[in-house]
Amino acid sequence: MAESNPADNEDDIDSLINCGICLSEMEEPKALICLHTFCVKCLKKVKHPPGQITCPLCQEDTLLPKGGIDGLRNNFFIIQLKERRAIRGTGEFKMQCTCCGATDRAAVARCVDCNGFLCQQCVDSHKPLGPLKGHAVYTIEELRSGKVEISKVGKIKCCQNHKDQILRFFCKTCGIPICHVCTVVEHSRPEHDYLTLESATEGQMQEIKGLLASCRDVAKRVDTAIKQDDKVKTELNSVMDKASQDLITTKEKVIHSFLKLIEDDYHSNSEKLQKIDAERNTTIDSSKANLSNLQAKLNNAMDMANQVLTSGSKHDVASNYTTLTSTLKQLKQAQVVTTSDDVSFVKFSPNRSEQVLKPLGHIREKTPTWQLQKEIGKDGEGKLSNGVGVAIASNGDIAVADFYTGEVKVYRRDGQYKLSLGTKQGIQLGEASHPWNVAVSHNQFYVTDATGFVNIYSLMGQYLKQFPVKSPDGISSDTYGSQLHGLDIDNDGHLLVGNRTKKYISKCTQDGTHISTIKVDIRPWFIAVTPMGRIAVSPYSSNTGVYVLDQTGKHIHTINAPKDAKSWHPTGVCCSDDGVIYIASFNTGDQGGIYSFTEDGEYLGCVTTDVTDAHGLAYTCDDGDDKLVVAQASGYPAKVFTFK
Template structure:
């Protein structure tokens, strides 16, 4: 049935005059064999003084200047008469044409013609005659009005997609804020429980003191909960405002976008873009607020003075295991990187990227058919992936593959990283080199020779031209200049395999692992390459053969072996 409809539509289209886009009326042949309505040819002849074919520009001699004396196309005329009398034109096509005919205004200069074309230079609707007689001679670009309308719809759809992506990210942030508020609330409940447990032992005389302490807890932590609640309300207000403007933008497509309406519609689209850019959640604020609550503790005083106890500030912190979970069945980690939305993306050699929340919960698995060898995020939020066949590919943040090719060295393997301005660095373990590419792809803009070491995992420091490189030859970390390749510094520990990562403040951390014993240690260094402190010492993990280290924007640290995922969290003691 669909094939028949398409045949009818094509048949009907071939019986339309290319000038007026209606069924031929008194069809006439030109010398070049192209056919047009007699009336359309008379209009052309009258306006230009000679008859040039609108399709191929070949001139036709007109006997006595009378278009009616040109040879008639009897075959086309007969077909048109059959169509008009028997009504065999596709019903769907008729309905579409009727809808379009009623949609466009009539031309002021040519009342018999609809303004069903759009001039991109003049930014206005025109009829076919105005387009051919006035705009085309000035080399203006004329497109069908329907095509222009489609472009406007596509623009709004892309804008709506960006809105949906932003709303999803802000919703995640809202959930994160709510979790931190619940975290403060849980602290309050815990403190109240400790107070109650002690109070029961000290009889009725302590009730008044208990009330005083609870009010103090409620006052101190209530301010923090109110603060986080205000953040949540602000987020919802911003989302509601975006949704309202998006509704107006979408609703505007239901009306004919003439000159004034078109201007207003573009202004609303611009307003929506500005609202999207204004939302920049402060990931650190909820965490700092919750940590302020964690610093408030309760110390029991037993029966001394029947005071029950008092609140105090905790002043020391330590790192603890927050999450430990196996990777999904059949998945082995080949790379890990933090996303712009503070989620951890774990690439798998069998195919796919597993997305974890900052709580260690699997959110999604994307690009399931891509066998990942190494991965990173571009500044725009898209993926750059090195697959197991040593192909480098770029994907958008919604996982659409971009048409970009990188000329890598055949037969290589190794890591990759993204530095300032989206510069992509590819490590080559066979040739002991690092290729540097622009995001546009093509050939490498430079190649760095690795002298005395073999690159594996590589991490760019965004505040400088330094790259951290895991050397599989000696199991140490080299810091090199990403332009000259000069070695700046080297870090090593006997019997440990290192895995470096860069933090949000551009300090960096190195995980030192004894895989055969299942021991993990982590040290932190400044961006000036100075030792700061030890974070973990010989923490027991499952025996493994590989590893990758990353830091969340919130400060938590993720470490992933070939088959297990860990998150470590710093807390007050």
């Protein structure tokens, strides 16, 4: 930032001596702690609580001295600039005499030693008086003619408390210039420590120079940060335009099918894009506002520091030292925070299939990754001994079928144990002995176990009823030792129940009424229904794929092991709202993982390999974040992964 003397530029002088409130030339300028200066009359019009006032420009609070607004420090530098401007002018000189205080006599000269303007009568009084004979008095014409250097005029300041004494000392204790009488009276030693003004200002100027250099560095970083915000804003506008265009294009491709669903989804996504746009622009604008405010403070403080250093007197240095150095020190420590490039990341991801609940796709606000969020059932009353099946309720509760304890343990959204379904007392009515799997509707839990029954519980854990399912031959599952295992609720709200010892899946209502039986070519272990109504089934055998079937049980395709899988023994399977199929795999060497595929079997990627003896899987979209819960057997806790 180039240094200049504002006293040498008329435009700069105008900007300095004009009040920021009334925009006119300041009368009796008063400086706030932030160094912004206003007319005393304007400050008195600003509403403020007792004891402090807020700067109308930068909103920084200034504690008021005992005298209130009138007690604020006069900005002598502004006063001096006004005087110099009046001297430099070519028109009528309108400054009044500051010596005798007469308001009807215009000043015709200036006394350097008295540091004031003199009317003709006061000029005449200087000549005969002994103490005033040696004073340097210059007429206004002499000052304007250039015979006297204006910068040399008014360098000597007199004490406000002792009018006939020159300020020659600096009280380090109070941080103000003082006169000789002050050193004896108000600022006497040992309570006060003082030194000559000459000695004090030498060190003060060096300190101000150092702080000024540091603040210049901060100002450069602020400039860079503002440019970064502009860059991010430009990139955001670009990706917002692209995302919006992608959204419109995808809408036009599928507009002839599921028209109402498409329109609803389109408006939802559009509103989300607008919300993201507004929120992120607000974030950037807020950042820029903070940076601009900091920039303004830096510029103001640095300008004042430059003014003091380049054109101020020693008195100016000493008078502004305490406030100026305090402000510069604060600004030196200012944190310059830029807007992250992540703010400009927005992506519209079209769905691969048109026949889904979210036909157009999803908006990703940031680059997502799967992360382990928490473990549940690790210890305490709800400790899991052998988790197999898992389900997630609409309220966020997580239910895990614990095979060894004979219970289905329910945990709250935060992972804290809540309650259990079933008992440990054998195969009796209403008791889940060795539960395999669990599903949940809006108001009930459904549990499969070795009894050949589906057991129903309320969300509060109360046993309600149980019912068997039917084989393709009409044989009830409770008559021949069936082991009901796979369990899910389809898109119509019907239960699908798989028998892991027989090759069929039964469809029934949620109260147990039989609807139909679907013959399959494998023994179903875990079941998941996709948004398209397909049925993904993991077989009760190792090293085979997951079958994807239609509603009649017809085989569509098989999802086989992905190339990066270290082992492939598919167990748990679940499906997200946008048609992604998640499959858990394990082996005894703890080389298992969770993998994701499209409904058509295209491999999407590995969710995690941080699982041991993985079994049941459940998916939910909680507050906009995808979540997967995996049950782990052999005494390991269930794990919750979130896609953030």
